[in-house]
Amino acid sequence: MSKLDALFQRDTEDLAQEAQRITRQYWGRAISLFAPLYISNFCENACVYCGFSSRMHIKREKLTPEQIDAECKALAATGIQNVLLLTGESHIKSPLSYLIEAVEIAKKYFPNIAVEVQPMDTDDYRQLVAAGVDGMTCFQETYDEALYPSLHPKGRKHDYRYRLGTPYRAAEAGIRRVGFGALLGLNDWRPEVEALFAHVADVENRFPGTDIAISFPRLLPIEGALVKPKPISDEVLVRIMCIARILFPRVCITLSTRENARFRDNVLPIMVTQISAASATTVGGYARPRVDHDGQFAPSDERSLAEVKKMLITKGYDPVFTDWRRL
Numbered sequence: 348m349s350k351l352d353a354l355f356q357r358d359t360e361d362l363a364q365e366a367q368r369i370t371r372q373y374w375g376r377a378i379s380l381f382a383p384l385y386i387s388n389f390c391e392n393a394c395v396y397c398g399f400s401s402r403m404h405i406k407r408e409k410l411t412p413e414q415i416d417a418e419c420k421a422l423a424a425t426g427i428q429n430v431l432l433l434t435g436e437s438h439i440k441s442p443l444s445y446l447i448e449a450v451e452i453a454k455k456y457f458p459n460i461a462v463e464v465q466p467m468d469t470d471d472y473r474q475l476v477a478a479g480v481d482g483m484t485c486f487q488e489t490y491d492e493a494l495y496p497s498l499h500p501k502g503r504k505h506d507y508r509y510r511l512g513t514p515y516r517a518a519e520a521g522i523r524r525v526g527f528g529a530l531l532g533l534n535d536w537r538p539e540v541e542a543l544f545a546h547v548a549d550v551e552n553r554f555p556g557t558d559i560a561i562s563f564p565r566l567l568p569i570e571g572a573l574v575k576p577k578p579i580s581d582e583v584l585v586r587i588m589c590i591a592r593i594l595f596p597r598v599c600i601t602l603s604t605r606e607n608a609r610f611r612d613n614v615l616p617i618m619v620t621q622i623s624a625a626s627a628t629t630v631g632g633y634a635r636p637r638v639d640h641d642g643q644f645a646p647s648d649e650r651s652l653a654e655v656k657k658m659l660i661t662k663g664y665d666p667v668f669t670d671w672r673r674l
């Protein structure tokens with residue numbers, strides 16, 4: 348029996364106790380906070396499960412430099428110091444030059460800047476690092492190479508292998524923290540999780556100096572999507588996250604506002620080390636919250652940053668707004 352099989356056979360309480368012990372040992376009681384900031388929702392891909400897909404008739408917008416500045420200012424005023432800049436994936440609408448410009452603006456407000464944009468070549472990532480990026484995220488979505496093309500029928504994302512190689516190129520370029528994961532609910536969860544863990548182990552072995560972050564987003568049903576999410580129960584998700592912590596003690600485990608407040612508060616002490624808070628998932632959603640836009644998904648946890656911070660302190664955790672600064 349493999350180590351993974353043995354872990355999957357253990358009961359949930361037992362897994363949770365071990366995961367919590369490891370989390371305390373390696374991470375103490377620190378929980379980092381970050382927020383996403385959408386600067387564009389143009390996308391050249393047609394992922395069949397996403398509201399930003401090029402086949403969806405939504406209002407599209409790309410923020411101007413002035414609007415990016417206003418958006419950063421509004422988010423920074425809430426106290427957030429760790430920002431994740433997001434776009435749809437478009438080499439035409441959000442090319443490298445646009446992203447570098449956005450990073451240069453964001454630098455005025457945030458010491459930590461990560462990006463979740465189209466996968467790039469190593470040299471492009473190097474330019475982002477030089478501009479001030481210290482983290483990136485790129486989800487593989489599904490590790491099933493046979494299923495992948497039907498879920499990503501159009502655009503550069505159709506190339507499974509290029510996407511799979513993205514964390515390696517980013518790490519090679521010197522990005523400090525590399526994030527990836529599978530979108531749970533596109534496929535049966537067990538093979539996805541096994542493949543994700545193999546991916547994490549390989550990146551960890553080849554780039555021991557790079558921080559790795561993983562998360563386990565559950566696909567949410569959206570209007571117009573061509574696939575229905577395969578259900579993943581709360582208990583299954585908790586078990587997966589516990590096993591991730593046991594296998595990878597030093598990996599950052601992120602939990603977003605896709606999950607509701609009750610679930611987040613319950614699992615937080617067990618294995619989570621980073622959470623998003625008070626997230627706007629629309630373009631320009633902090634400076635112009637009333638502008639009519641479709642978000643990439645509707646956050647389930649709608650608490651303010653102050654409420655999340657209070658919850659952490661009440662539970663005995665240290666909310667960490669930045670743990671790294673570029674010299």
Ligand code: SF4
Binds near residue numbers: 392393397399400
């Ligand atoms: S998942 Fe990303 S790449 Fe795919 S359609 Fe949505 S925004 Fe574009």
